[in-house]
Amino acid sequence: MAGTGVIEDYVTGLSHTLRGPRRPKLDLITEARDSLLDTAEALEGDGLGRDEAERAAVEEFGTIREIAPGYQEELSKSAGRRLAVLLFVTVPLTAIMWNLIWKIFPGSPTAYHDMPDWFILVARGVDALQMFIGVVGGLALLALGRGLRRIRRPRLVTRALGLFVWAMLPVMLVSCGALMFGSHGSAGFGDYLPGTVATLVSYAVWILQLYCASRCLSLTRREPAPATA
Structure with a gap:
């Protein structure tokens, strides 16, 4: 009806x-x-x-004032879980994708001889950082799932995850920018189609992560008001 x-x-x-x-x-x-x-x-x-x-x-x-805080808390948890799943799935896959790109680029055993001395160190650091972000996403997903029985304020988990993504952004941008700069002198990376595709995929993933992180921060900006009788 x-x-x-x-x-x-x-x-x-x-x-x-x-x-x-x-x-x-x-x-x-x-x-x-x-x-x-x-x-x-x-x-x-x-x-x-x-x-x-x-x-x-x-x-x-x-009344709406009485029940809205509880409902809003559920929506905040849902947003946090979405971001956690996104990090847990896409970040490791992105790291694996770039590992494969660097292994086949540019098809010459002397490719890395043309790279700066710091290139390999930064590349490994980026891989480790991406895996760390994926692990954080997995832990947040666990906390907002089975862990809810022990976590009294899941809103804080959602907010912390959003802040974490924004904090990692400048680190990833600087590190990946350095890698792109360091590879310019090696066999024309800018004309390397797999590298171009991987770059576009990475940008798309970053934008989606930032959107979800911003959503989490927006939804958790204020503590839900306590219900009144």
Whole structure:
């Protein structure tokens, strides 16, 4: 039975109040609507009119101010899990991709003789840093999954993960920029198609990571207000 009147107004107001990933937010809103409709239909079966039953169901459910903090906390956790999965999956894969690029570029056993002395050290440092970021993503994913039974403030995990990604950005940009600069004198890396594709993929992954990190920071900027009776 479609929601109308009081329930629909309530659900619309709740939807406008909450911020977060679209799919989890839609699931929460649908769950709230279904719960309200079930309660209203039960009350209507007890003899109340439809409008009165909807008002009673909303009153029993709680005001938007009362329930929004809990719902917003769930959306913050969802955003954190999305970023954690992204880091856990894409960062190691990006590191492996670049390892393969450097192993086959430019198809000459003397390729690295043309590189600066610091090139190999920086390249290995970047690989280690990428793997570290992937591990952090895995730990955050665990914390926001099974670890929720022990973590009382998952919002802080989500926020810390967003800050971590932004903190790593300048380090990765400087390190990868140095590698690109150091490779310019070696067999024309700028004309090397696999390297160009890998660069574009890396940029796309960074942009997606930063978007998700910014989303996490935005959703956790303020501590959810405590529910009031």
